[in-house]
Amino acid sequence: MRTRGAYLCGILALAMTSAPAGDIPGARDADLARQLNNLGVFRFDRGEYGQAETLFRKAAAMGEGDAVLNLAAALRAEAHYDEAETTYTRALALREAESPASPARVASALYGFALLYRDMAQLAEAEKLARRALELRETAEEGEGSDSAETLNLLGTLAQAQDRTAEAEALFEKALQAAEGVPRVDAATMADILINVGNAARWRGDLGLAETDLQRALDLLDEDGDAVHRAAALNGLALVERARGDLKEARRTGKRGLVILRAAVGTQHPDYSAMLSTVALIEQDSHDSKEARRCYEEALEIDRNTLGPEHPRVAADLNNLGATATRQGDYAAAESYFRQALQMEERRHAGSAEWAYWTANLAALYVREKREAEALGLYRQAARILCSGDRPADMRTAAILGEYAKLLRAAGAFAEAEEAEARAMRIRVSYTLANQACVRRG
Numbered sequence: 001m002r003t004r005g006a007y008l009c010g011i012l013a014l015a016m017t018s019a020p021a022g023d024i025p026g027a028r029d030a031d032l033a034r035q036l037n038n039l040g041v042f043r044f045d046r047g048e049y050g051q052a053e054t055l056f057r058k059a060a061a062m063g064e065g066d067a068v069l070n071l072a073a074a075l076r077a078e079a080h081y082d083e084a085e086t087t088y089t090r091a092l093a094l095r096e097a098e099s100p101a102s103p104a105r106v107a108s109a110l111y112g113f114a115l116l117y118r119d120m121a122q123l124a125e126a127e128k129l130a131r132r133a134l135e136l137r138e139t140a141e142e143g144e145g146s147d148s149a150e151t152l153n154l155l156g157t158l159a160q161a162q163d164r165t166a167e168a169e170a171l172f173e174k175a176l177q178a179a180e181g182v183p184r185v186d187a188a189t190m191a192d193i194l195i196n197v198g199n200a201a202r203w204r205g206d207l208g209l210a211e212t213d214l215q216r217a218l219d220l221l222d223e224d225g226d227a228v229h230r231a232a233a234l235n236g237l238a239l240v241e242r243a244r245g246d247l248k249e250a251r252r253t254g255k256r257g258l259v260i261l262r263a264a265v266g267t268q269h270p271d272y273s274a275m276l277s278t279v280a281l282i283e284q285d286s287h288d289s290k291e292a293r294r295c296y297e298e299a300l301e302i303d304r305n306t307l308g309p310e311h312p313r314v315a316a317d318l319n320n321l322g323a324t325a326t327r328q329g330d331y332a333a334a335e336s337y338f339r340q341a342l343q344m345e346e347r348r349h350a351g352s353a354e355w356a357y358w359t360a361n362l363a364a365l366y367v368r369e370k371r372e373a374e375a376l377g378l379y380r381q382a383a384r385i386l387c388s389g390d391r392p393a394d395m396r397t398a399a400i401l402g403e404y405a406k407l408l409r410a411a412g413a414f415a416e417a418e419e420a421e422a423r424a425m426r427i428r429v430s431y432t433l434a435n436q437a438c439v440r441r442g
Contacts, residue, residue: 033064040070045188047227047264049077065094069109076116077228079270079306085120088113104147107136111151118158119270121312121348127158146185149178153193160196161312163352165203172197191217191229199236202243203394205431210240227264228271231257235278247286254279270313273302277320284324293324312354315344319358326365338362356385360400372407379404387423398427 040055053074059067069091075084092109095102110133117126134151156171175193179185198213218233234257241250258279261272280295300317307313322337338361345355363378383404386397401424408417 030063033059033062033067036062037064037067037070040067040074044070044074044077045226049074049265053078068094069112072116073112076112076119078265079119081116081120081307084116088116103136103140107133107140107147107151110136111147111154114154114158118154118161120307121161123158123161127155127162130154130158146179146182146189149175149182149185149193150189152178153189153196156196160200163349163354169200169204172200187220187222188226188229191220191226191233194220195229195232195236198233199239202236202240205394207240207243211237214240227260231260231264231271231275234260235275238278238282242282242285247282250282251279251286254282268302268306270303270306273299273306273313273317276302277317280320280324284327289324289327293321293328296320296324310344310347312345312348315341315348316354318344319354319361322358322365323361326361326368331365331369334365335362338365351385353386356382357396357400360403364403367403367407372410376404376407376411379407383420393423393427393430395427395431398424398431401427 036055037059040052040059043049043055044052053071056067056071056074060071068087072084072087072091075081075087088109092106092113095105095109098105110129114126114129114133117123117129130151134148134155137147137151152171152175156168156175159165159171160168172193176197179190179193194213194217198210198217201207201213202210214233214236218230218237221230221233223230234253238250238253238257241247241253254275257275258272261269261275265271276295276299280292280299283289283295284292296317300314300321303311303313303317318337318341322334322341325331325334325337338358341358342355342362345352345358349355359378360382363375363382366372366375366378379400382400386393386400401420405417405420405424408414408420
């Protein structure tokens with residue numbers, strides 16, 4: 001949907017949008033409908049989703065077909081997922097029925113639909129739509145050069161969400177290369193790719209490269225527009241600062257993101273709850289478990305209300321609350337939170353890395369409660385998952401292996417303990433070397 005300043009359509013169109021469509025002289029006029037749609041795009045690009053939605057509704061009611069797809073995007077951005085799904089279905093049908101059919105236009109509808117299903121955690125369906133969009137975009141002569149890049153980026157996020165980490169990183173890099181090969185790629189598209197590349201670098205422990213990419217993303221974005229992408233870049237930077245141990249700066253960056261999102265999307269939105277969870281994590285590391293728990297409880301309420309009770313984000317919130325309750329010594333509540341999170345993740349994706357991390361959290365709780373035999377069994381399950389497949393090991397895995405090794409030694413399993421300790425040491429060394437010898441992008 002991204003365009004440039006051509007959508008400042010003049011005082012006449014702006015004035016007309018303030019009246020009901022039926023009161024506008026010549027409301028069926030196609031030119032006016034296009035102007036309303038274009039002004040909606042301008043508002044959308046600035047993160048003013050509510051105003052954009054109103055404009056798109058008026059334009060769609062006046063017969064502007066493109067406004068239907070844009071309305072679906074605005075509804076998705078506002079987390080109105082049920083209506084967005086209905087509207088995307090309508091938009092896709094309209095574009096498929098066009099004569100002559102335009103592969104690039106159909107691909108745009110498929111891409112938007114895939115974004116919606118990603119947000120709704122319907123990952124398999126999202127990936128199917130995204131791959132259809134990519135195939136059309138790669139073969140459509142009329143498609144813009146950045147279209148394939150943004151679709152590759154989306155496929156990377158879907159692979160990451162399904163624990164296919166190596167594939168995700170390759171897709172992000174491919175998306176970045178494609179975007180850098182476009183003379184005038186849209187700033188938001190490039191920023192979105194850089195955010196994902198930066199977060200992937202952080203996950204594998206390359207904090208210098210992560211900071212470079214995330215700062216590049218932030219520098220691309222206008223201070224007066226695209227609040228959601230700016231906040232996403234700040235979220236990533238806050239986590240980099242936290243990983244470096246600079247909690248004061250991490251807190252400042254995270255709260256800056258909260259202020260931006262509060263103004264842009266309000267406090268009842270999944271983007272706001274995601275930033276709130278990052279701030280909670282930083283507060284927890286700063287030993288303010290009371291404030292961390294308050295933030296996590298608020299995030300849980302937002303996600304349940306906006307995403308639904310079975311969404312993966314809800315499970316993550318429950319796990320986070322379990323970790324905070326553990327630190328507070330509220331062990332009964334902690335176990336309840338952990339078990340709820342694990343049951344949800346097991347229904348969604350049994351044997352995932354998230355399930356392994358959360359199982360290790362429950363194991364750590366059992367160690368505190370002197371339930372070492374139960375803890376050892378849980379650590380063994382977590383380690384088996386985290387040390388298999390194509391997932392690159394991170395410092396969380398090293399910490400889990402370290403705790404697992406302690407319990408193995410206590411149980412007299414010395415050979416297994418040494419193996420776990422050696423694997424943990426290799427991960428730590430790799431992490432340290434990555435940060436000492438990282439190559440920064442200019």
